[in-house]
Amino acid sequence: MSTERGATYGEVFAVREFRVLFGSFALLVSGDSIKMLALSVLVYAESGSPGLAAAAYMAGWLPHIAGGMFLLSLADRLPARALMVAGELVRVVVCLLLAYAGLPVWAMLALVLASGVFTPLFGAARSAMLPDVLPGDAFVLGRSLLGVTSAGAQIAGLAAGGAFLALVGPQGALAATAALSLVGAVFLRFGLPKSQPRQAVGVRRGAVRTTWRVNRELLSDRRVRGLLLASWLPPLWLAGGEAMIVPYLGGQGQAGVVLAAAAAGMAVGEFAVGRFAAPALRERLSLPLAVLMGVPWLGFLAAPGVGWAAVLAAFAAGGLAYQLGLQRRFVDAVPEEVRGQAFGLLSTGLMTGQAVGAALIGVAGELLSPRLGIVVAGAAGILAALALTRPLRPEPPVTATTMPSEAKDEVG
Incomplete structure (x- = not known):
């Protein structure tokens, strides 16, 4: 693919691995939109508090900072495919617990916060794999497609979330999100080749220490x-x-x-x-x-x-x-x-x-x-x-x- 003329959508979608990453990403964004909307409604129904409902809607994003500060080095120490599949399976378990475990509001929020700490790892694995499967200018076009997909999937996810809430309530909407994540896990597991860690296995420092060190090196x-x-x-x-x-x-x-x-x-x-x-x-x-x-x-x-x-x-x-x-x-x-x-x-x-x-x-x-x-x-x-x-x-x-x-x- 020539970097002078730029890649085309046909060239990008001809890469099987990208089709898998693209499809699973669309499912991920749509599912997360449904999940956070359903969780907010569920928390409001349980607590009657608008403030807690708003906190529930944002709770999935807050731990991103902690994960980025302390755990990111694991994105290069662990195989990318395994990380992405693990991320989808974690969402399946979290959504089913939120829907059917009968948790009190504080436990629901704590579960979302705790699981969200690992979200940066799963996203980093996906982003880092993209240049591997799409070399040259195709990588940039692939990133633009994911950006378009993110916007469209958020809108579609919110619309679908509203429909699910009206038809089956917040528990059913969370179950639908779990189903989307399970489909995404299957796509990733059988659609991507087995991957190796970017860093060779050997003597390694702790994940937190390494994350801080590499972040400092990147920023310096x-x-x-x-x-x-x-x-x-x-x-x-x-x-x-x-x-x-x-x-x-x-x-x-x-x-x-x-x-x-x-x-x-x-x-x-x-x-x-x-x-x-x-x-x-x-x-x-x-x-x-x-x-x-x-x-x-x-x-x-x-x-x-x-x-x-x-x-x-x-x-x-x-x-x-x-x-x-x-x-x-x-x-x-x-x-x-x-x-x-x-x-x-x-x-x-x-x-x-x-x-x-x-x-x-x-x-x-x-x-x-x-x-x-x-x-x-x-x-x-x-x-x-x-x-x-x-x-x-x-x-x-x-x-x-x-x-x-x-x-x-x-x-x-």
């Missing part, structure tokens, strides 16, 4: 650190703007329309840039698209209604496609033997950043107003992108002595 590398910050900071402010949509509109129904438009905008941006922009153009687009993420939020100075708010949110989220221009550079920058941990660190930073962005803009919304909080998020996003101009711009061509073999063949 100027090139890797720049790419990580460029991946983390602009979405931080996008998440902050989105967090203010509900208080700005004053109604969850209208807010749902705007947030769905944002998800659709993200999918369209990932699809358009991933499919129609050549590899070199994607890298050149990283900076302007990162800036674009903040510009639409400034339009909230005009106090738009739900229609225009949806349009602005869609354009802002469409700018997330800027990350496609960083993907190949990130893979090239990190050592192959710690690729799993590197992708896990990238994901952990994104998750943490979204929580931080929502909190910061939440404070701004309290001090000013939700509308002005959104504007602050836009301005901060633009400044963050401009401050990261260096890592967001394409890197100069590598020299002949350090050029990767694929690039040498292309030039030759």
Whole structure:
């Protein structure tokens, strides 16, 4: 697959391993959306507390930070296929316990929190395997497809979750999620070849110590650190703007329309840039698209209604496609033997950043107003992108002595 002209969807889907990863990922995202919605409804039914219901909806994401800080080195010490299958089976057990074990609310939340600590490992194994099965520019196109799938599967999962809740209640919805995870485990187990750990078996330090050491090494590398910050900071402010949509509109129904438009905008941006922009153009687009993420939020100075708010949110989220221009550079920058941990660190930073962005803009919304909080998020996003101009711009061509073999063949 030529990196000059860019890969095609036909080439990407011709790879059997990618089809397995793609299908299982769609099931995973849809299932998680159903699970968190059903859990929130179940907790509210048991407790009558809106606060606990909201905590249940977010509980699956909070442990991601702990897992990313302490356990990520296991993503390179254990076989990727085994990790992904284990992740699906853990979801099966958790969903069935939540549905049928009759647990009190505190036990349900504790179960979700405890199992969620290992989620970064499973995601890191999937992300690290993708460059193995899709070399060259096909990897970037594969990542864009997963981004599109994530947005679409979240919307589909929430819609399906609502339908399941109406038909069979939260227990039935959780059982459906368990079934999706079981199907995903079968796909992964029999669809992927047996994999080996990235790090050779030998004398090893503890997982926590190794995770901290490798995270420090990755962050001390100027090139890797720049790419990580460029991946983390602009979405931080996008998440902050989105967090203010509900208080700005004053109604969850209208807010749902705007947030769905944002998800659709993200999918369209990932699809358009991933499919129609050549590899070199994607890298050149990283900076302007990162800036674009903040510009639409400034339009909230005009106090738009739900229609225009949806349009602005869609354009802002469409700018997330800027990350496609960083993907190949990130893979090239990190050592192959710690690729799993590197992708896990990238994901952990994104998750943490979204929580931080929502909190910061939440404070701004309290001090000013939700509308002005959104504007602050836009301005901060633009400044963050401009401050990261260096890592967001394409890197100069590598020299002949350090050029990767694929690039040498292309030039030759």
